[in-house]
Amino acid sequence: MTMIEAINDALDIMLARDPDVVVLGEDIGFFGGVFRATAGLQAKHGRTRVFDTPISECGIIGVAVGMGAYGLRPVPEIQFADYIYPGLDQLISEAARLRYRSAAEFIAPMTVRTPFGGGIFGGQTHSQSPEALFTHVAGLKTVVPSTPHDAKGLLIAAIEDNDPVLFFEPKRLYNGPFDGYYDRPAKVWKGHADAVVPDGHYTIPLGKARTVREGEALTILAYGTMVHVAAGVVEATGVDAEIIDLRTLVPLDIEAIEQSVRKTGRCLIVHEATRTSGFGAELSALVTERCFYHLEAPVERVTGFDTPYPHSLEWAYFPGPVRVGEAIERLLAAD
The missing domain is CATH 3.40.50.970 (Thiamin diphosphate (ThDP)-binding fold, Pyr/PP domains)
Structure with missing residues (x-):
């Protein structure tokens, strides 16, 4: 479907x-x-x-x-x-x-x-x-x-x-x-x-994230469209990233996030909404509070810009492969 x-x-x-x-x-x-x-x-x-x-x-x-x-x-x-x-x-x-x-x-x-x-x-x-x-x-x-x-x-x-x-x-x-x-x-x-969508009635519990792919180098937190952007960049670059699809923001599967970041030591957050006060800020705060001693680099965010949404420049506004790729490079290079 x-x-x-x-x-x-x-x-x-x-x-x-x-x-x-x-x-x-x-x-x-x-x-x-x-x-x-x-x-x-x-x-x-x-x-x-x-x-x-x-x-x-x-x-x-x-x-x-x-x-x-x-x-x-x-x-x-x-x-x-x-x-x-x-x-x-x-x-x-x-x-x-x-x-x-x-x-x-x-x-x-x-x-x-x-x-x-x-x-x-x-x-x-x-x-x-x-x-x-x-x-x-x-x-x-x-x-x-x-x-x-x-x-x-x-x-x-x-x-x-x-x-x-x-x-x-x-x-x-x-x-x-x-x-x-x-x-x-x-x-x-x-x-x-x-x-592949099963026939009939089934549910996915609210508050349960999905691990899109497992990895060791860094954790990427995303939801909606940005899950596919992140997966495309990882596939093209060959980075051993773990991608977590949050699926629900409230309730949030903080246990899955914490487990992944403690394993990888690096965290990238990707969302389409504007940066200032976006949900990525809450995610960054939670990761820093809960995983500070496991982090090997500052938490990175790649987001939309703090501007009104443009008509003709839509694809430039989206967090795309260039900006996501640059953020991954910074995270992997950090000591």
């Missing part, structure tokens, strides 16, 4: 499996969504289970909070992550706090799906990576898949979770992986090992 197909399959399975699951968002019903992630679901499950909403992100998320408190399991889609900001108050002040402020009498078991990151030359209004904003909010969980296999298993786990989950889908990976070293546009997922 492609990642789009895997997401569609996860939603289809959960709609059939649990009558409390509902899917809502802008153009997700009859049209099937901008990226076709919900194609065919309304025709199969009906307009009361899969339905279009007005163009109101605050309304979409607010309705989902109410649905969750009432006993449903809503899966709202925000058409692009860049559009989520009008709904921040509902997510932060209501969804994230509902369980605590009601002494667990009410919960918000909602999964907010949204495409994020670059890959379509959408510029600053269709390409942002705001995941760090949500990792700062106690009560929210944050998930970022990098493969079709993980996208399906993580999405089902998120829908079944009793807390609100932000499910960020890297649009650059929707229809295929890509040559991470040369930064070419996406290939197809067909034939790719990570595109």
Whole structure:
């Protein structure tokens, strides 16, 4: 499957499996969504289970909070992550706090799906990576898949979770992986090992990282699109790097990170979002706190730039093979 197909399959399975699951968002019903992630679901499950909403992100998320408190399991889609900001108050002040402020009498078991990151030359209004904003909010969980296999298993786990989950889908990976070293546009997922998606219901636990490849020279921490960038650079250069796909940022598999960095003694963090206050800063702090006496070099970060997301210079904005390769060289050269 492609990642789009895997997401569609996860939603289809959960709609059939649990009558409390509902899917809502802008153009997700009859049209099937901008990226076709919900194609065919309304025709199969009906307009009361899969339905279009007005163009109101605050309304979409607010309705989902109410649905969750009432006993449903809503899966709202925000058409692009860049559009989520009008709904921040509902997510932060209501969804994230509902369980605590009601002494667990009410919960918000909602999964907010949204495409994020670059890959379509959408510029600053269709390409942002705001995941760090949500990792700062106690009560929210944050998930970022990098493969079709993980996208399906993580999405089902998120829908079944009793807390609100932000499910960020890297649009650059929707229809295929890509040559991470040369930064070419996406290939197809067909034939790719990570595109083998089991039939039926399965879950991948939230808070469990994946070791993409084992290595001894350094640890690379990445998620989403940047997993493939890192893998492409490592494959092309032959560096004996261990690549950890975080998969979920909150909860974070700090044990897997700590085990890897203590083994390699060097750590590189790669993410697409802007550098300042990005999630890489939290990762760097955690690695330094927990692995300081095992580090043989300072923790390095390769990220997007602290600028508005450019339209025509998208591929220069991405952490690409040159910058990732230079960071690897610095880490290996450090004493």
